[in-house]
Amino acid sequence: MPRVSGTNPTPRPNDDVLMVGMNEGASHEAAALRKRGTSVTLVRDSALGDDQIAVTGADRRRTVYDLNSSAGVDNFVATLGLPAEQSTQVADAIRSTGRDSRDELAQLAQVWAQGEKGGKVPSRVILSGHSVGSGVWGDNNGSLGFDSIGKLAAAMPKAASQVEDVHIAACYAGTGDNADRFKGMFPNMKTFFAYDGSAPGSHSGATAHQARWDAATRGRKDDLDRGIVAGTRKGENAVTWTEDGGFKDGQPPRPLSEVRGAVQRRETDYQRFLEGSSTVSNPQTGPLRDYYNDLQRLLQHPNLPSADRPGLEARRDQAIRLLYYSQNVAPKFQAEHQAAIRDGYSAAGLTAPDFSRLSRADALAQVQAFDQKLSELGTVPPAAARLQALLHSGVRDLDRSTVPDGWI
Amino acid sequence: MRGGSCKVACSAILVLLLGPASSARGSEAGSSCARAIEQALSRVERVPPARRAPAALAELARVECLGALASAAGTSARAKRPVRARALAKAAAPELPASCLAKDPTASALTLSERCPAPKDLAPSRGALRDLDAGTYLFVLAAHARLSASGELGSHALQLLNNLLLGAALEGEAARGQR
Numbered sequence: 001m002p003r004v005s006g007t008n009p010t011p012r013p014n015d016d017v018l019m020v021g022m023n024e025g026a027s028h029e030a031a032a033l034r035k036r037g038t039s040v041t042l043v044r045d046s047a048l049g050d051d052q053i054a055v056t057g058a059d060r061r062r063t064v065y066d067l068n069s070s071a072g073v074d075n076f077v078a079t080l081g082l083p084a085e086q087s088t089q090v091a092d093a094i095r096s097t098g099r100d101s102r103d104e105l106a107q108l109a110q111v112w113a114q115g116e117k118g119g120k121v122p123s124r125v126i127l128s129g130h131s132v133g134s135g136v137w138g139d140n141n142g143s144l145g146f147d148s149i150g151k152l153a154a155a156m157p158k159a160a161s162q163v164e165d166v167h168i169a170a171c172y173a174g175t176g177d178n179a180d181r182f183k184g185m186f187p188n189m190k191t192f193f194a195y196d197g198s199a200p201g202s203h204s205g206a207t208a209h210q211a212r213w214d215a216a217t218r219g220r221k222d223d224l225d226r227g228i229v230a231g232t233r234k235g236e237n238a239v240t241w242t243e244d245g246g247f248k249d250g251q252p253p254r255p256l257s258e259v260r261g262a263v264q265r266r267e268t269d270y271q272r273f274l275e276g277s278s279t280v281s282n283p284q285t286g287p288l289r290d291y292y293n294d295l296q297r298l299l300q301h302p303n304l305p306s307a308d309r310p311g312l313e314a315r316r317d318q319a320i321r322l323l324y325y326s327q328n329v330a331p332k333f334q335a336e337h338q339a340a341i342r343d344g345y346s347a348a349g350l351t352a353p354d355f356s357r358l359s360r361a362d363a364l365a366q367v368q369a370f371d372q373k374l375s376e377l378g379t380v381p382p383a384a385a386r387l388q389a390l391l392h393s394g395v396r397d398l399d400r401s402t403v404p405d406g407w408i
Numbered sequence: 409m410r411g412g413s414c415k416v417a418c419s420a421i422l423v424l425l426l427g428p429a430s431s432a433r434g435s436e437a438g439s440s441c442a443r444a445i446e447q448a449l450s451r452v453e454r455v456p457p458a459r460r461a462p463a464a465l466a467e468l469a470r471v472e473c474l475g476a477l478a479s480a481a482g483t484s485a486r487a488k489r490p491v492r493a494r495a496l497a498k499a500a501a502p503e504l505p506a507s508c509l510a511k512d513p514t515a516s517a518l519t520l521s522e523r524c525p526a527p528k529d530l531a532p533s534r535g536a537l538r539d540l541d542a543g544t545y546l547f548v549l550a551a552h553a554r555l556s557a558s559g560e561l562g563s564h565a566l567q568l569l570n571n572l573l574l575g576a577a578l579e580g581e582a583a584r585g586q587r
Contacts, residue, residue, distance in 0.1 A: 098563035130457060132573045133533025139453035143567050171457070171574060172536040196535040197581050198458075 011120035013164055013188075015218050018111055018122035019043065020104055022129030022138030025202025029128055029169065032207035038214055041111055041122055045141045046103035053106045055079045067094060067102035076106055080113040089155035096151050100142030105152060112152070115159025124165040124217060125186075126210065128202075131170035133178070146181055150284050153185035160186050165217040165224075168194040169206055174249065179241035180293040184284035187408060190242065191217055191224040196249050197237035205233040226250065246300025256303045263298050266291040273322050276361030283323045292319045314400075321398035322360075324408045330363065331356040332407040333394050337387075344387025348373050355395065367391045441473035441560045449568045458582065460575030461544065462486060464568060465496075468551065473560055477503070477551055489579060490514045493543030500543075500550035513543030516580070520545065527552055529566055532573050539580035540573060548573055 016039040019030050030042040046052050051067040053076060065076035077091045094105050115121035129136035129144075137143035153160035163186035168174065174194030183189050193213050200206045212228045226248050229235035239249040253259075269287045272278035280288055295316045298304060304312075321329050334341070334356035345352035350373060353366050374380050374388055394402035448467035455463040462485045468474060469482030480499030484492040497513035508524035517532075517540040526532060526549060532540065548569050555561040 098566070100563075130571075130574055132530075132536040132570055132577065134531045137567055137570065140450065143563065143570070172533045172539075172577065175533045175535065178533070196533075197539065198578055201457075 010158065010161065011115075011118075013123040013162065013220060014120060015039075015124065016041065016120075016122035017124045017126060017214070018108070019126040019128060020108060020136070020144065022101075022104065022127075022136050022141050022144060023202065024139075025206075026128045028202045029126075029206055029210060033210055033214060036211060036214060039122075043104050043107040043111070045100070045138060046107075050100045050142075051102040053103050065106075067106055068099075070095065073102070073106075077109070080109060080116075082113060082116055086116070086155060090152065093148060093151035093155050097144055097148035098142055101137075101144040101148075102142075104142075104144055105148060108149070109152060109156070112156040112159030115162055116156050118158075121159045121162050123162055124167070125163055126167045126169055127173075128169040128206070131168065131173040133172050133175065136168070136170050136173070146178065150181065150185045154282070154284060161188050164188055164220075165191045166193070167210070167213050167217075168192075169199060169210065171195055171199045172197065174237070174239035176241070176247040176297075179247050180289075180296075181284070183241075183293075184289055190222050192241035193217075193224060193226075194239055195234065195237040196239050198234055199237065200232075200234040208232055209235070209238070244300065246297060253301060253303070256298075256301050259294070259298050259301050262294045263291070266294060270319065273360075274318075276359060276364050279359065280323055280326065283327060288319065288323055292316065292323060295319060317400045318398045320408055321400075321403050325360050325398070328407050329398065329403055330358065330360075330395075333403070337390055337394070340383075340387050340390055343383040344390075345370070345384075347381035347383040347387075348377065363395050367396050441471060441558070442562060442564070444471045444473075445560070445562070445568055446564045449564045449571070452568060452571050457571075457574055458578045460571045461579055462575075464572035464575060465492075468568070468572070473558055474551055474554055477547065477554060480547070489541065489583065493541040495543070496547035497543035500546040503550035503553055504546060508546055508549065510542040510546060513541065513546070515542050516540065517542045517545035524549070527556075530569060530573070532577070536573060536577045539577040539584065541576060541580060544572065544576040 017033060018041045019026060020043045021027065021029065022045070026042065026044055030040045033040050048054060048064055052064055053067060054062050054064045055076065056062045057079070066072040067076060073091045073094050077087045077094070080087065080090065082090065090109050094102050094109065097105050112121055127136050129138045131137070135143050135145035166182045166186065166189055168178070172195065174196040178194065179192040182192055200209055209229050209232065216224055216228050222243055223245065224240045224242050226238045226240045229238045236250070239247065241247045266287065269278070270291050273280065273288045278287070280286065283289065295312060299309065299312050299316060334354060341352050341355070348370065350370065355363055355366070358366065370388060370391060374384055390402060393399040448471060452460055452464045452467050465481040465485035469478050469485065471478050474481070477499055480495055484495040487495060493513040497510050501509060504524070508520070510520055516538050518534060518537040520542045521537050524546070530548065530552060537545070552561065552569060555565050
């Protein structure tokens with residue numbers, strides 16, 4: 001899918017790195033990257049104690065917040081200067097993680113808060129620590145689940161949308177599911193780099209891998225070859241994911257029929273979401289996200305006939321818009337076309353609804369009622385005809401011509 | 409764990425039937441259990457990841473609230489990998505549903521995990537399951553179930569079990585490389 005180009009200008013992507021280091025060795029990894037001239041923001045275990053974080057206010061007073069308590073989390077989040085509803089979501093995300101990893105997640109929230117306020121955040125992220133697949137932990141430190149990072153990303157979507165490259169410097173986290181999971185968190189993610197087996201340690205190869213990853217993901221490249229670490233210690237365990245190339249772990253791709261079958265099995269689910277009888281509770285996970293991921297895998301399959309591609313691409317573009325329908329698409333459609341909606345409904349003699357507040361099912365019912373009304377009119381007023389086309393394209397069909405990538 | 413076990417479920421029901429006094433005693437026992445787990449985790453994480461499986465088992469042997477699982481952990485900690493896998497699977501069996509019985513505890517846990525999935529808060533990846541032996545996998549599931557039923561499954565416990573999974577998977581990967 002093409003890169004998102006928002007209607008609201010967002011900072012340009014950059015080559016800075018945000019490293020969440022759960023082990024002490026992350027300092028060594030960050031130092032090695034900095035020696036290469038890379039700007040690294042290192043999030044690490046708090047020196048103040050388990051889940052303690054210090055914030056210096058505008059009055060230069062330093063306050064330490066205890067994130068073990070719910071009130072401590074709320075008071076810390078208040079220092080980020082975000083709207084109340086968003087603050088609640090950020091606090092919930094921090095509370096979702098366990099002992100001694102709230103300090104790391106809170107520091108991540110501090111970095112990403114800049115992005116929420118229009119500033120830039122590092123476009124590249126490294127998660128460094130131990131793993132068996134669903135999070136990263138550190139020795140004498142806590143465990144940061146990928147789900148909790150996802151919750152924070154969902155609470156801070158402007159920052160999350162700036163992330164393009166993710167590297168999990170930990171064992172066993174290099175799976176297709178994790179690549180999909182991080183793509184769900186970071187909609188503009190272009191590359192994912194991790195390990196299907198053991199990963200090199202901080203002092204036994206990680207810095208060499210990170211240097212090659214750093215070089216390979218600089219600039220706005222969309223490609224990342226797992227061969228960049230070929231011949232190095234643990235290089236054989238590297239896996240990559242890219243938007244166009246999909247997941248690569250050195251194994252032969254699954255048979256095309258199997259990948260196509262996975263998409264076909266979810267078709268009924270998909271239609272339920274399209275007609276609004278099923279709703280999306282979280283765009284990052286769930287049956288519609290699974291369908292989207294399966295579609296992506298099919299499109300990335302090397303044996304997919306080119307004749308199949310246009311139809312599947314159109315379906316993929318519709319599916320991603322459906323995933324974000326309530327969260328982004330409907331509110332932006334309403335804001336962008338407010339005048340056309342008002343004029344069209346007025347011309348048809350109807351009261352205009354607010355599409356930003358309607359469920360998808362209710363929005364589709366409104367479109368159907370509008371169609372019915374126009375069919376009963378002898379002559380369709382031009383403003384109503386224009387709106388009808390807009391409603392079909394933007395609400396019913398979620399067509400890319402009306403719902404630009406930047407709305408997602 | 410999905411399905412749970414009769415033994416674990418019965419323990420939970422017994423606590424409910426016996427009422428608050430018993431629960432309070434359980435809580436006190438839980439506190440010492442929690443402390444034992446925290447200390448075990450601290451010691452295990454001083455050991456390099458590739459050697460954490462025997463270290464974690466040796467430490468779990470001191471966690472009395474694991475009951476018979478603790479004894480099995482202690483006796484198998486120093487055993488060779490195949491012997492250890494069989495012993496751990498045997499100890500885990502009474503705690504787990506029938507779908508979790510392993511014909512060959514020394515085999516990869518990957519196939520077994522399809523009919524005996526790990527709980528969501530552990531969820532080792534396919535790569536980790538491929539490298540893990542089924543015996544250690546089942547032992548971790550049994551320990552998870554027992555600690556969960558006794559209200560002792562905190563973040564230290566989960567991290568300790570994850571360290572055991574990681575260490576055992578790394579052993580499996582090394583063994584795979586030698587074949």
